[in-house]
Amino acid sequence: MAAREKSLKHRLKHVNTTFEASSIDSTAVEEKLFGQAEEDEDSDDGPVVFICGKCKLPVGDSLSWDGSEDDQNQIRLKRVTDNVLIGKDNRLYEVSKSKRSLCLVLDLFCQGCQSVLGMVYASTPKNLDHKRFTFCFNVADIDSYVLGSASQMLAAEGPKEQPVTLEYRGIVEQQLTEMKMLVISMAHRLEEIEAGLQEGCDEA
Structure with missing residues (x-):
């Protein structure tokens, strides 16, 4: 019985160490996903x-x-x-x-x-x-x-090419936002799992 408890504690300690080494900060994930666009918009102008x-x-x-x-x-x-x-x-x-x-x-x-x-x-x-x-x-x-401040463009040509309309761009941006929110939600969930494992280790 004592050997079994010792083995269980060793496994919990190993799991806890693993999560400490790969701890995920949801705030950092959010900054990476949503902060990148702001940095691109604030980039320096060209020559x-x-x-x-x-x-x-x-x-x-x-x-x-x-x-x-x-x-x-x-x-x-x-x-x-x-x-x-x-x-x-x-x-x-x-x-x-x-x-x-x-x-x-x-x-x-x-x-x-x-x-x-x-x-x-x-x-x-x-x-x-x-x-x-x-x-x-x-x-x-x-x-x-x-340089690089010009905004006027010719419409795309060719049977397989479609011009990027505001409606299409809005759909793509919405899909990207949903994907980012999903990643952030997963990061929050991993934080909760990590916290639960930490509590289990403390009780043991």
Whole structure:
């Protein structure tokens, strides 16, 4: 009899250890299933393409970003496209009247419409050396768009292909939600079973 009780306790201890090692947290399961969609929606936007404000030719992108000058309403890029032309005539430009920071600049032109987009600093005081060798664009003269932000699509073609309608999408989303709820319900049930086994081990 004593040997039988010892064997039963050993089996219960083995079961308890097994469930401790593979314990399932229903809250974690729910976060995995329903939290993934929220993370996808909050994902970062793609690169930004800067275009001429008039003729819409691309002039650069955010992968060449070097900084911004809020007080002058400008952005700085390290590289630009061939649609940007650098003027040949230097001119004096005063960055700040209070500090009297005179610079030599070259204007930047759009190759398509010849409009002025910004400037390149050819010579600057020491405190403005960070502006040299960069392309400074006037925010008022350019536009931008985010890659991957387009939403318009052509309807699917072919006898076997069906366009994804709002009704079909709603059905699929409903089925996915039901499957997720089923998994969460199973996780809760496993928690209850685990708790029952734990109580049995404690009583033994």
